[in-house]
Amino acid sequence: xxxxxxxxxxxxxxxxxxxxxxxxxxxxxxxxxxxxxxxxxxxxxxxxxxxxxxxxxxxxxxxxxxxxxxxxxxxxxxxxxxxxxxxxxxxxxxxxxxxxxxxxxxxxxxxxxxxxxxxxxxxxxxxxxxxxxxxxxxxxxxxxxxxxxxxxxxxxxx
Amino acid sequence: xxxxxxxxxxxxxxxxxxxxxxxxxxxxxxxxxxxxxxxxxxxxxxxxxxxxxxxxxxxxxxxxxxxxxxxxxxxxxxxxxxxxxxxxxxxxxxxxxxxxxxxxxxxxxxxxxxxxxxxxxxxxxxxxxxxxxxxxxxxxxxxxxxxxxxxxxxxxxxxxxxxxxxxxxxxxxxxxxxxxxxxxxxxxxxxxxx
Numbered sequence: 274x275x276x277x278x279x280x281x282x283x284x285x286x287x288x289x290x291x292x293x294x295x296x297x298x299x300x301x302x303x304x305x306x307x308x309x310x311x312x313x314x315x316x317x318x319x320x321x322x323x324x325x326x327x328x329x330x331x332x333x334x335x336x337x338x339x340x341x342x343x344x345x346x347x348x349x350x351x352x353x354x355x356x357x358x359x360x361x362x363x364x365x366x367x368x369x370x371x372x373x374x375x376x377x378x379x380x381x382x383x384x385x386x387x388x389x390x391x392x393x394x395x396x397x398x399x400x401x402x403x404x405x406x407x408x409x410x411x412x413x414x415x416x417x418x419x420x421x422x423x424x425x426x427x428x429x430x431x
Numbered sequence: 432x433x434x435x436x437x438x439x440x441x442x443x444x445x446x447x448x449x450x451x452x453x454x455x456x457x458x459x460x461x462x463x464x465x466x467x468x469x470x471x472x473x474x475x476x477x478x479x480x481x482x483x484x485x486x487x488x489x490x491x492x493x494x495x496x497x498x499x500x501x502x503x504x505x506x507x508x509x510x511x512x513x514x515x516x517x518x519x520x521x522x523x524x525x526x527x528x529x530x531x532x533x534x535x536x537x538x539x540x541x542x543x544x545x546x547x548x549x550x551x552x553x554x555x556x557x558x559x560x561x562x563x564x565x566x567x568x569x570x571x572x573x574x575x576x577x578x579x580x581x582x583x584x585x586x587x588x589x590x591x592x593x594x595x596x597x598x599x600x601x602x603x604x605x606x607x608x609x610x611x612x613x614x615x616x617x618x619x620x621x622x623x624x625x
Contacts, residue, residue, distance in 0.1 A: 304558045311562045319600050322593035329590055345584030368532070388530065389485055404587050409532050413585045 338417040369410040466512045470519045473500035477524040492598040502610035536575045543574035564607020569599035
């Protein structure tokens with residue numbers, strides 16, 4: 274009996290130590306200071322990212338030559354200004370089928386059988402920095418020679 | 432009766448005495464059961480989240496609710512159990528949702544973020560769990576992006592990096608705060624029960 278009482282007292286003491294470790298006033302102050310620093314760091318990073326995103330998405334592409342990639346290889350190259358009447362391109366591969374709609378100066382993903390349909394929701398291809406990407410079907414639509422600009426941009430962001 | 436009482440108290444002590452670093456010292460069987468339960472919870476969260484349609488037209492932006500349970504396991508059960516929870520959740524989750532392509536992105540992102548978590552865990556106490564969570568969420572998104580660039584062979588997707596970092600900060604703060612608040616409340620309950 275005596276032994277058991279000491280052991281419970283010991284455990285109480287241990288818990289007190291842990292409690293004080295977690296909720297000690299002097300420690301919470303340093304936590305608060307550190308947390309505040311981290312909040313500032315993350316909010317600055319968030320604002321920078323937002324700025325970079327807005328900056329990149331406002332640039333419009335000068336060229337109207339569009340490249341369509343499937344599985345990383347070039348499938349078709351089209352000058353959007355030379356397209357006179359609307360037409361559809363059907364891309365079917367091992368991963369799924371995508372239908373691309375082309376009209377004069379415009380290109381967009383009309384339909385896809387991927388689960389999330391993010392490429393369809395992306396809408397028209399606006400600039401070289403936001404290519405239409407269908408990750409499940411591995412299809413990419415982008416403006417020609419946009420890779421140099423994006424690489425430079427990506428290096429700057431990193 | 433006389434022999435029962437001390438045995439009972441030592442049992443209770445075994446179950447509820449946490450270490451000074453906030454980790455609960457628990458027997459192997461209970462650890463195993465807790466790991467299995469956390470994996471099940473994480474799977475449920477993952478499947479529910481996968482069935483919600485995406486909010487933004489950008490691939491890779493989501494809340495990552497299942498990560499709450501990984502963080503919980505990391506801080507309450509240790510590195511090994513957290514690794515088990517996370518790897519099982521990824522494998523079973525991609526089987527349940529039936530998306531093998533997203534499995535590759537998921538693995539690459541998770542591997543990178545988990546490495547970061549076990550490397551940096553010692554620098555962050557329980558009250559700074561949210562910082563670790565944000566850092567791991569951001570690295571998860573970067574890993575996912577790197578895998579996407581490698582898979583599609585188009586470096587142009589790197590354009591998504593600022594958005595993915597931003598979403599990582601928001602989602603990481605949310606999941607980290609969830610795990611942190613639950614862990615702090617649980618440790619308070621553990622202290623009061625004795």
